[in-house]
Amino acid sequence: MFEIIGKTSYNFIGMRKYAFTLSTILTILGLVAFVAILLGKAPMGIDFTGGTMLQGNFENPVSIGDLRSALVGNGFPEAKIQSLTTVGVENSFLIRVKTVVEGLSAGDETTVDRIMAVIDKAFPANKFTKDSEHTIGPAVGETLRRQATWAVLLAMGGILLYIWLRFDFRFGVAATIATFHDVLAVLGIFWALGIEIDLLVITALLTLAGYSLTDTVVVFDRIRENLKLFRKKGDFVATVNVSINEVLSRTIMTSLTTLIVVVTLLFFGGQVLRVMSLAMTIGILIGTYSSWFVASPIVVVWESRSPKRFR
Amino acid sequence: MSRAQTWRIAVTLLLVIAAIYYAWPTARFWMLSGADKDRLQNENPAKLFTMKQEAVRLGLDLQGGMHVVLRIQKEKLDATASKDAVDRALEIIRSRIDQFGVTEPVIQKSGDDRIIVDLPGFTDVERAEKLIGETAQLQFKLLESQENATLLLSKIDEALVELRRKEGGEPAATPRADTADTGKVNVLADLLGDSADTSKDAAAMTDEELDQPFSTYLEPIPGTDFPEFFVETEMVPNVKALLEKPEVQKVIPSEAQFALGRRSEIYTGRQVTRFYVMKSRVQMSGEYLTDAIPQTDQYGKPTVNFQLTREGGRIFSRVSGPNIGKPLAIVLDGRVESAPVIQDRIRDRGQITMGSGATYAEARDLSIVLKAGALPTDVEIIETAVVGASLGRDSISKGLTSSYIALILVLLLVGIYYRISGVIADLGLIFNLFFLLAAMAGLRATLTMPGIAGIILTIGISVDSNVLILQRIREELATGKTIRASIDAGYDRALVTIVDSHVTTLLTAAILFIFGSGPIKGFAVSLFLGVAISLYTAVVITRAVYDFRKGYKTLSI
Numbered sequence: 001m002f003e004i005i006g007k008t009s010y011n012f013i014g015m016r017k018y019a020f021t022l023s024t025i026l027t028i029l030g031l032v033a034f035v036a037i038l039l040g041k042a043p044m045g046i047d048f049t050g051g052t053m054l055q056g057n058f059e060n061p062v063s064i065g066d067l068r069s070a071l072v073g074n075g076f077p078e079a080k081i082q083s084l085t086t087v088g089v090e091n092s093f094l095i096r097v098k099t100v101v102e103g104l105s106a107g108d109e110t111t112v113d114r115i116m117a118v119i120d121k122a123f124p125a126n127k128f129t130k131d132s133e134h135t136i137g138p139a140v141g142e143t144l145r146r147q148a149t150w151a152v153l154l155a156m157g158g159i160l161l162y163i164w165l166r167f168d169f170r171f172g173v174a175a176t177i178a179t180f181h182d183v184l185a186v187l188g189i190f191w192a193l194g195i196e197i198d199l200l201v202i203t204a205l206l207t208l209a210g211y212s213l214t215d216t217v218v219v220f221d222r223i224r225e226n227l228k229l230f231r232k233k234g235d236f237v238a239t240v241n242v243s244i245n246e247v248l249s250r251t252i253m254t255s256l257t258t259l260i261v262v263v264t265l266l267f268f269g270g271q272v273l274r275v276m277s278l279a280m281t282i283g284i285l286i287g288t289y290s291s292w293f294v295a296s297p298i299v300v301v302w303e304s305r306s307p308k309r310f311r
Numbered sequence: 312m313s314r315a316q317t318w319r320i321a322v323t324l325l326l327v328i329a330a331i332y333y334a335w336p337t338a339r340f341w342m343l344s345g346a347d348k349d350r351l352q353n354e355n356p357a358k359l360f361t362m363k364q365e366a367v368r369l370g371l372d373l374q375g376g377m378h379v380v381l382r383i384q385k386e387k388l389d390a391t392a393s394k395d396a397v398d399r400a401l402e403i404i405r406s407r408i409d410q411f412g413v414t415e416p417v418i419q420k421s422g423d424d425r426i427i428v429d430l431p432g433f434t435d436v437e438r439a440e441k442l443i444g445e446t447a448q449l450q451f452k453l454l455e456s457q458e459n460a461t462l463l464l465s466k467i468d469e470a471l472v473e474l475r476r477k478e479g480g481e482p483a484a485t486p487r488a489d490t491a492d493t494g495k496v497n498v499l500a501d502l503l504g505d506s507a508d509t510s511k512d513a514a515a516m517t518d519e520e521l522d523q524p525f526s527t528y529l530e531p532i533p534g535t536d537f538p539e540f541f542v543e544t545e546m547v548p549n550v551k552a553l554l555e556k557p558e559v560q561k562v563i564p565s566e567a568q569f570a571l572g573r574r575s576e577i578y579t580g581r582q583v584t585r586f587y588v589m590k591s592r593v594q595m596s597g598e599y600l601t602d603a604i605p606q607t608d609q610y611g612k613p614t615v616n617f618q619l620t621r622e623g624g625r626i627f628s629r630v631s632g633p634n635i636g637k638p639l640a641i642v643l644d645g646r647v648e649s650a651p652v653i654q655d656r657i658r659d660r661g662q663i664t665m666g667s668g669a670t671y672a673e674a675r676d677l678s679i680v681l682k683a684g685a686l687p688t689d690v691e692i693i694e695t696a697v698v699g700a701s702l703g704r705d706s707i708s709k710g711l712t713s714s715y716i717a718l719i720l721v722l723l724l725v726g727i728y729y730r731i732s733g734v735i736a737d738l739g740l741i742f743n744l745f746f747l748l749a750a751m752a753g754l755r756a757t758l759t760m761p762g763i764a765g766i767i768l769t770i771g772i773s774v775d776s777n778v779l780i781l782q783r784i785r786e787e788l789a790t791g792k793t794i795r796a797s798i799d800a801g802y803d804r805a806l807v808t809i810v811d812s813h814v815t816t817l818l819t820a821a822i823l824f825i826f827g828s829g830p831i832k833g834f835a836v837s838l839f840l841g842v843a844i845s846l847y848t849a850v851v852i853t854r855a856v857y858d859f860r861k862g863y864k865t866l867s868i
Contacts, residue, residue, distance in 0.1 A: 110440075110695070131698075131702040132696075132697060132698040132699055133695070134697075136693075136694050137692075139382065140380060140693050144828070148826070150826055151827070154826075158815075158822065159815055162818065199828070200761065200830075200831070203823055203827070206819045206822070206823060209815075209819060210815040210816040210817075210818060211772070215812075217808065218808060221807075253728070254774070254778050256724065257721050257725070258775070259771075260724065261720075261767050261768060261771035268712050269710070270709035270760075273764050276761070
């Protein structure tokens, strides 16, 4: 048998100063993003704000600037347009507007109708085929926001409960901080990149939270086991380091397999899942990082500040 | 073979048989090539249909189709009516959709006042919205007499003139010959505010228009002795705005009512809409209809032929008898479809002549809607999503490609790194996916694009369990234990960690299932099932393989 990583002895805990700096930056970024979302300043998908989104492609090339001015000048000043043109898909665009005609009865002209009319008029010789559309009224947007909030609260609550039952206090706090750190970091990165937060992103974040914990659990299990074996009080740091190194192979393997699948999704999964796979990819990387460089060091630092005999 | 081993093998075999049973219809359907499908479509469409039904259901984002959410405006009803309004609306909408011929529509209540309608394969948004969202309240009303109508219209004109005088301060009788034209433009602007089209050139306004601010919009339809008019479609908002003024409302008696036609037509080169002055009393309503069939009459114009209940027939007879020669307005949701003249006494059958410019398709849709009945109150469309079939197919192909690539990469990675033990783990993974698909088929779960992502994620996560076990075995071997002992220790020690580490993933998947909408539910289902099943396949099935031999000389791991 061969190991990618043989018997290693990296000083994970020793690198904690760098790690803490990086993590603090990421966490602050995440908190800023979180506040921005609450204030309504972060880009949110139409799932939450209501609005209309439609996707389609032209027969002949159209510049995104022309399309934007056509829409902006004809009643959709806040229209957001994204080019979806990739290999094999030409002249494809994603259009998002916030205008929704309130209280539509059947037969009334919809926002989509109006957008199509504007496009027809602006590009008369160039046929635009609509691939998909989604219109969400503000009432539904509010419902989805509420449901998403509940889901996040319950998921976090459930995770906290699990941690409380499973770990003793210090490990529990450390695991909690690590999990929140992971979610906030991804959120912050997304906000910094200007990516819209929609339901799929929230789904990815919740899945991430659950998944990131599993990594932490494996490391902590090993630490606990080793602490039972090596009762030497003085060498807490060494024990933790050794533990992380011992599970290094396994952690890398698991993260690698999960990373492979989400990266595959990122490249081959198509536009619908792109944002979600990006969130998962970043999340898995950060989740692995946090088990080594956030959760464990927290326990170590705590122990060094107020040592107690470990059971 | 130990007892534990016997159980493992027996249970696994049972599961495999169950899985094949559940997964078979899906496999069978998906293995049909395009040519086979066409052949079946021609020879035995019913069989093709059932085969499709039994296979795993595809979400709208993969099949293409429409998703509409309606809100029943219960506030328009009183307390007793609103209690079962949603249920009644649900039944009516269901009956309308049944007649569309959409396969496997999903129509369900959501919350207190919403109805969700999913129409797979159907992408005609306009038609669907009309068919689902129209209240479809049918009423028959008589038109006012010409004298009453003329009187009413002049009263309205007077009221408006009076209003303008009070507001604008400019008396109607100002000599116009030499006055600046701006005064005339302001008249309309005063009366109508910004909502109106006041682009009419001031100079083009005649005295008549100043004296008759309302009637000036109405052009009597030639050939009728009754108050039916043409209004230029562009001017309809102006007309509506004027009618809504309280001063005008005061003048209209409760027995009279105005209504616009349902569609616009071309008359002398202009786009016009019809306008009627009716008696507001409902002579008969659509609830007495027992059947409605689209037809064409002897002139080739589309009609809807309807049948009435006995009670309805009696009422209709009483209404039509004394009113022969007079027009009867057919009002649908407040707009007049047409107002044909009553030829003779109508008993229990009648014909709705569609208005000018109507197509047979509209007659057909109208008959669907009339047969199903009127909705208890208005509904509001609060969400629509449409995915085209080509985008759906594209998503499926991308999903499949990603799945194959991800699977192959993981199988290779694990197989190479852990060698034969890795191959055993790979076997567990394959069982995992097989059981997962069978479970989804058996539970009639709907496969969505995020659902495919969930399956792919499962591939990555479920391998983790095996990695835990194998790494543990390696460690045990390193401490010098025998191979057999190492294997056993590996499984025993890793079990707790395996279950532990997947609990949170299962938890978040469960929460996402509860709170998520359609596509996200799909993700939650496949992730939950995948991870849950992996607990079995990783531990039991792979162990069963190792337990075929009591002792090992060497272990490829």
